[in-house]
Amino acid sequence: MADIQSPLPGTFFHKPSPEEAPFKVTGDTVAAGDTIGLVEVMKTFIEVKAETAGTFKGYSVDDAAPVTAGQTLATLGD
Amino acid sequence: MPISRLFIANRGEIAVRIVRAARELGITTIQAYSEGDTEMLAVKQADESICIGPAPSKDSYLNIKAVMAAIKQTNADAVHPGYGFLSESPEFARAVEAAGVTFIGPSAATIERMGDKVEARKAAEAAGVPVVPGSKGRVENVDDAARVAKSVGYPVMIKAAAGGGGRGIRVAENEEQLRKLAPQAQNEAASAFGDGGLYLERAVRSPRHIEVQIIGDGTNAVHCYERECSLQRRRQKVWEEAGAVCLDAQTRETLCASAVALAKAVNYRGAGTLEYLYDEASNEFFFIEMNTRIQVEHPVSEMITGVDLVQEMIKVCGGAPLSMTQEDITRNGHAIEVRINAEDPLMQFMPWPGKLGKMSFPEGEGIRIDHFLYEGYQVPPFYDSLLGKVIVHADTRAAAIAKLKTTLRAITLEGLKTTIPLHLALADDVSVQEGAFHTQWLEPWLEAGKLQSAATTGGAS
Numbered sequence: 001m002a003d004i005q006s007p008l009p010g011t012f013f014h015k016p017s018p019e020e021a022p023f024k025v026t027g028d029t030v031a032a033g034d035t036i037g038l039v040e041v042m043k044t045f046i047e048v049k050a051e052t053a054g055t056f057k058g059y060s061v062d063d064a065a066p067v068t069a070g071q072t073l074a075t076l077g078d
Numbered sequence: 079m080p081i082s083r084l085f086i087a088n089r090g091e092i093a094v095r096i097v098r099a100a101r102e103l104g105i106t107t108i109q110a111y112s113e114g115d116t117e118m119l120a121v122k123q124a125d126e127s128i129c130i131g132p133a134p135s136k137d138s139y140l141n142i143k144a145v146m147a148a149i150k151q152t153n154a155d156a157v158h159p160g161y162g163f164l165s166e167s168p169e170f171a172r173a174v175e176a177a178g179v180t181f182i183g184p185s186a187a188t189i190e191r192m193g194d195k196v197e198a199r200k201a202a203e204a205a206g207v208p209v210v211p212g213s214k215g216r217v218e219n220v221d222d223a224a225r226v227a228k229s230v231g232y233p234v235m236i237k238a239a240a241g242g243g244g245r246g247i248r249v250a251e252n253e254e255q256l257r258k259l260a261p262q263a264q265n266e267a268a269s270a271f272g273d274g275g276l277y278l279e280r281a282v283r284s285p286r287h288i289e290v291q292i293i294g295d296g297t298n299a300v301h302c303y304e305r306e307c308s309l310q311r312r313r314q315k316v317w318e319e320a321g322a323v324c325l326d327a328q329t330r331e332t333l334c335a336s337a338v339a340l341a342k343a344v345n346y347r348g349a350g351t352l353e354y355l356y357d358e359a360s361n362e363f364f365f366i367e368m369n370t371r372i373q374v375e376h377p378v379s380e381m382i383t384g385v386d387l388v389q390e391m392i393k394v395c396g397g398a399p400l401s402m403t404q405e406d407i408t409r410n411g412h413a414i415e416v417r418i419n420a421e422d423p424l425m426q427f428m429p430w431p432g433k434l435g436k437m438s439f440p441e442g443e444g445i446r447i448d449h450f451l452y453e454g455y456q457v458p459p460f461y462d463s464l465l466g467k468v469i470v471h472a473d474t475r476a477a478a479i480a481k482l483k484t485t486l487r488a489i490t491l492e493g494l495k496t497t498i499p500l501h502l503a504l505a506d507d508v509s510v511q512e513g514a515f516h517t518q519w520l521e522p523w524l525e526a527g528k529l530q531s532a533a534t535t536g537g538a539s
Contacts, residue, residue, distance in 0.1 A: 009431055010459040011134065042420065042429035042463040066114075066133060066460075 002052050003060075003072040010041035012048075012073055014063040022063075024074070028056040036074050039067065054078060081105055081156040081180060081396040085149050086120065088160025089139060091450045091466050092372070093120035096158045099388035108152045110145065112138035114460045119450040128152055133460045139163040142170050149179055156180035156396065162462075165371040166193055182395045183348045184370050192344065192368040202365040205343040207336040210355065210364040212279035223260045224253055226278050233283070236260055238267035239275035249281045282364065284516040285355040287315075288322050290337035291379040293349045293387060295394040299341035300404045301334040302379045302387065308517050309504070311427075316497075316520060317504060318415045320378035323475055323513050324358055333363050338404075340368070349376070349391040358516075374417070374467070377446060381413035381471040412475040414482050416504075418449070419463040422495035423529060431459040435492030444471040444478075445485050457494070465496065475513065479505050503532035 006012065014022040014037055023036050030036065035047045037059070054076030061067055084100045085108045086093050093109060097120050100107045109124035114133025121127045128148045131138035138144065140163055149157060157174050159165035159182065171186035183189065192198045199209050211230045216239045217223045227234045227250065236248045236259055248263050250256035260276065268274035287310065291302040306322035307315045325333065337352040349372050354363045376387050385407060394400060421427040433456045439447045449466025457465065470485055472478040483505045486498050504510045507528070509519070523529075 008429065008459065041431060041459040042461065044429050044463075046428075064134075 001057070001078070002054055002076045004036055004048060004050055004074045004076065006039055006048065006067045006069055006071045006073050008039055008041045008046060009069045010039040010046070010067060012061055012063075012065055012067045013038045013040065013045075014059055022059075024056040026056055026058045030054050030056050030076055048073060050076060052076065081392060083108060083152070083154045083156070084182075084392070085152060085154035085157045085179075086110060086124065086160070087139070087145050087149075087157055088163055088165070089115055089118060089120065089450075089461065090464060091448050092160040092374070093118070094123065094450045095388055095448055096120075096160060097123045099386065099392060100158075102386075103389055103392060105156075105392070108154050110139070110148055112460075114138075114458045117455065118458075119452060119455075126152060133458070135163065135461065142167070142173055145170070146173050146177060149174070150177065154179060156182060156392070158182040158392065159371065161371050161373055166369070168193065180395055182392055184344075184346055184350070188344055188346065189370045192350075192370050195367060198368055199365070201344055202340055205336075205340040207340050207352075207365045208363060210280055210282060210366070213277055216275040217278055218275060220257055220260045220264075223276060223278060224256055227253065227256050230278055230280050232256075233281040235279045235281040236263045237277045237279065238263065238271055238273070239277045240267065240271035240273040249283075280364075282355045282357050284518050285357055286322070286324065286516050287353065288325070288333070288356045288363065289351045289353045289373075290334050291349070291351055291373075291376065291387070292337050292341040292346065293385075293390055293394065293400065294341045294346035295398070295400045296345050296347040298400050299338050299346055300400060300402065300407060301338050301341075302383045302385050302407055303334060303409055304330060305375055305378055306513075307375060308515055309510075309520050310517055311520050311524065315375060316417060317501065317510075318375035318378055319475070319478075320382045320413045321409060322356075323412070324356070326361075329361060329363070336363075336365070340365070348395050349387050374464070375415050377448060377467065377469045378413040378415045381444075381446065381469055382409050382411060383407050384410070411471055411473045412478045413469060413471040414475075414478045415467050415469045416482065416486070416501040417464055417497065418466045418468060418491075419497045420457050420465050420494055421463050421497055423497050423500040424533060425495075427497075428495075429459070429463050430495035431457040431463075432494045433457070434494055436490055437492070438488075438490040440485055440488035442485075444481060445469075446471075451491070465491075465494070468501075476511070479511060499533055500529060503529050506532060 037048045038045045057075040060072045107124040109127040164170040168186040168190035174181040213226045248259045264274040286308045306319040309317040351369045356363045446469040470481040
């Protein structure tokens with residue numbers, strides 16, 4: 001299991017835009033470098049990327065939830 | 079009726095600025111704040127404060143219902159909207175008016191009219207203010223285009239009348255080019271939009287952004303001279319000056335008089351800014367839009383004129399006549415403002431909402447720092463990155479740049495990354511020192527790596 005953490009405080013989004021599907025759903029294969037969500041910080045959107053490969057186990061926080069730096073956003077399984 | 083309880087529907091440094099102005103006028107201040115802003119400086123400084131909702135702006139500072147409920151609950155008799163958020167919302171101004179509360183700004187009808195680009199252009203033309211010359215309507219053929227271009231003046235931009243988003247825009251330097259390019263534009267417009275109609279407009283290339291500060295009481299209006307705001311990144315102003323040294327005295331006079339004419343024509347009340355493009359080569363200026371609120375860069379105008387714009391807008395919107403005539407307002411020296419943002423300019427301006435450790439700002443003649451920081455403050459990530467503004471004033475522009483450098487170098491903001499290194503590098507740049515720049519100057523400068531090279535050679539210590 002690997003946690004994907006927020007690089008910055010802000011607001012976490014599961015989707016590239018409100019009309020689109022989430023970046024990942026449970027069971028998806030994740031490659032290192034894949035974008036799994038966005039953190040909006042000071043009106044700028046920062047992509048959150050997986051550092052390792054694995055299987056997506058789900059988001060740890062709700063879509064559009066406020067997050068702190070270092071908070072776990074999603075988990076990956078082997 | 080004089081204002082006694084002022085509700086501040088904004089946050090950050092402008093909220094602090096409004097608290098100060100209101101206090102000096104003996105007015106009780108009521109600061110609105112979101113759940114993400116409970117620790118902000120204006121909440122600590124204001125006489126009273128009230129929470130208006132969750133951290134996201136749409137649930138708090140942009141939520142008209144929530145703001146109106148808080149205004150009523152606190153028995154405020156006036157509202158200052160600051161800049162951004164609801165400051166130019168006719169719907170909000172109308173709700174404030176309907177509640178019998180004074181809005182520190184123009185009427186909802188004026189906000190609506192001047193916020194509409196077509197209506198604002200019409201109002202400007204009616205008041206004799208120059209706008210970017212263009213064809214009155216569609217141009218259907220090449221001979222028409224050549225005739226219109228002659229009256230508009232070269233270079234001209236050829237656009238598809240039905241187009242948008244910059245597609246198919248061509249620039250012709252003279253009639254020969256126009257006769258070659260117009261048919262191409264027509265064909266392209268016809269295939270892309272099913273409509274071969276064209277629109278012609280003077281191409282103002284590498285323009286400067288020059289704006290005029292005005293203030294009116296609903297009947298009379300005056301100007302507080304112009305500001306030069308051409309140094310921009312992603313359409314955000316980075317560095318602003320008063321005055322614009324590129325203007326000769328006659329052009330400055332004509333420009334500022336045109337702004338007053340428009341303000342009077344729309345019976346403007348409050349502080350406002352008319353934005354212009356200035357074509358240095360032809361010494362022509364063209365109105366582009368009006369901002370019906372106080373602006374971030376208002377302090378440079380205050381520094382050269384001695385007028386307190388925030389106090390004055392509160393007074394006139396409370397029903398007082400303007401406290402000054404145009405003859406009372408004189409220019410003195412030169413002022414520069416730079417925006418201190420919580421961003422790392424050496425890392426693609428990555429936002430940096432850190433926690434502030436040790437803080438110190440220099441003080442002295444001609445130095446003003448408007449900010450909302452204190453030691454131990456955690457900058458919230460939910461809003462824009464503006465932390466404050468460093469404003470300097472000196473007898474000449476060169477002396478103001480020198481003072482800016484010594485001031486910036488003396489600032490300590492531990493724990494944060496800020497845009498101070500950018501401003502130090504700009505202050506050391508020859509083009510900036512010569513005032514030789516325009517709205518398309520800063521981004522190529524950054525892309526060319528000028529900031530990085532300045533940082534490594536010690537230019538931006």
